[in-house]
Amino acid sequence: MSNKITVLDIPSTLKRHITQAHPYPDFGITNSDWSQDNFAVLSNEPGIKRGLPVKTDYYSVILCLSGSCKKTIGHFVFEVYPNSVHLVSPVHITSFEDASDDLLLYQVLFKKEFLTHNFLKENVLDNLLEVNPDYPPIYGLSKKGVASLKALYEKISDESREQGAFHLQILRLLATDLLYEMNRACESCLLHSTRHLSKQYQLVYKFKKLVEEQFLTLKTVQQYADELFISAKYLTEIVKNETGQNALHVIHNRIFLEAQYLLSSSGLSVKEIADRLNFDNSSHFSRFFKRFAGYNPSEFKLMQ
Incomplete structure (x- = not known):
């Protein structure tokens, strides 16, 4: 047996995902419509109550529309809840458990080079991805905020499926918009947080x-x-x-x-x-x- 430790990349994640029977056929990846190895959009695999610890070579920005689960990302353990967005970094091992039957997640997966390649300066991207290291990387959204983010995810999904002219450039713009919206949600959460850094x-x-x-x-x-x-x-x-x-x-x-x-x-x-x-x-x-x-x-x- 190989002693190599597996780190999930986007193609292997998608390969596993498209073998699942999926209840959301109008959102995310399908069997034949995407060949990129550094960007993807998908929803969660249904009926799976827990996920073994994994490490990826990509980032995930995940919108929870319904249901809940317990998530571990590095040293943070927190509940994923409806109308929230959270970030998974390739730096940490991540896992989940106790997923509810109605859990629905929209997910955008990307590698840093997808956004930094002739598009976004790396230091700017690093600032967007660091968010606030003192808190778990999950942020609650207002009713208006979740509607706006849901529409943005669906626009990313449509663009990735259609692959029209300039679709990669447009996807980079939309993904950057998503990161800024996540940071906005982070700032809002911190302003209204009752926890002080005692x-x-x-x-x-x-x-x-x-x-x-x-x-x-x-x-x-x-x-x-x-x-x-x-x-x-x-x-x-x-x-x-x-x-x-x-x-x-x-x-x-x-x-x-x-x-x-x-x-x-x-x-x-x-x-x-x-x-x-x-x-x-x-x-x-x-x-x-x-x-x-x-x-x-x-x-x-x-x-x-």
Whole structure:
């Protein structure tokens, strides 16, 4: 088996998508109408309750029109809700679970080079894609805002299907418009947010960001507390107050997320994954995984 770890690109995403029976035939990609490998528009795959952790080489801007699901993007875990827009970055592993039966998402997928190629300066695009790193990348929309964004997504869908003269240039303009609308929604959310960036919130944010960066080497609450120059007791208290979770659970959950990703997206053996995640041995890793999943890593691999 190959030890290569799979990173989803747009063609492989679309290949999987067009094999699904789809209830929204008037929106998004079809079997024969698109050949680009750096831009696509589609809706969600119906009836799928959860998605295994994946990493992509493209960005996704996703409009939720109905339903809900629980989404993990890097160190952020949040609910996707109706009349919201959220951003998925190729920097992070992402997954979802608990998708409702009525979940309906419009999605635009693109690689950075699609917009920077003779069109948009990279530093301008980076500013649009960074949005606000202190908050989960999801933003609520007004009734007028969701109607405007829905119409924009549908215009992108129509343009990508028709492929008339200058369609790539027009798609770049429409995608840029979409990013500006998302940033507008971000600014509006922050202006009306009841949350202030308290010292406690900032510390928890730094802790979760540090977990994202160091989970392979730092394994205990005390190690993270030392990095943040606070006591382990105080770190435990503020994480519990802000998130409702135990600090050690946050650390372990990130390791478990990586384990699922490696088990489902690579040809690595259980022992090789245990080594990569810095467990003492594969038995220790298997016990850890089973505590989260209810079954061992080998059983998980067979379920894929």
